Amino acid sequence: MSRAVPAALKKKVAIRANFQCEYCLLSEKLSFYSFHIEHIRSIKHGGTNAFDNLAYCCPDCNFYKGSDVGTFVNDDETVIRFFNPRRDSWITTLPWMTELFTEKLILAKPRHRFLNSTRSNG
Template sequence: MGAYIPDRLRALVTIRAEHRCEYCKAHEDDSFLGFQVDHIISIKHGGETEAENLAWSCFACNNNKGSDVGTVLLPENRFIRLYNPRSDHWSEHFELLDYVFYAKSEIGEATIKVLKLNDVERVMERQLWF
């Protein structure tokens, strides 16, 4: 967040994602808030503004993710990194059933938690969109 993204790079990220949020799969045409270029590894954590570290993201996912790169899952207090749209396969970590996200891995669980993918408002929005 906050970094200048050159137009050509922004276009590449958008088209590569087929205009969908690479986390929650919402389509940008359905969003009123506008989509953003996400630094998968945030600048704070050393991520760079280059195609391999960028993802197309809806406002809610990007805003909830902030500069986070992972979270601690209870009860073991283990640090689990977030889903990486460039190197992970979405369907190995998430399942979307009746508009609700289910984790298929700890990475999925961590990402659902941090990005608040199952907040009531987000599930309701999804019902309107899909």
């Protein structure tokens, strides 16, 4: 199987991800580097170029994940698979992220109202 992904498919993957890394959620707009199309299940592990097996990925996440699908923990017997953006949700994987995003939104609203009121009054 070829690793080359057609340009039209790359664009569909980027649009589906809203131009954010599907692993760390970094927006491509905030990166100095171009993002990659990454195989969730690598070709060497039987993955394909199917749309559902491709993820939009920042260079750091792509580098650290590589072609691996999981890692050993503590006892060298237990394997934990890596986050899969097609199966897993950050909200259930890391529940504290929901609280963090909610707090940021709550804190941002009064500031937004203040800025809008000073613009209209000033």
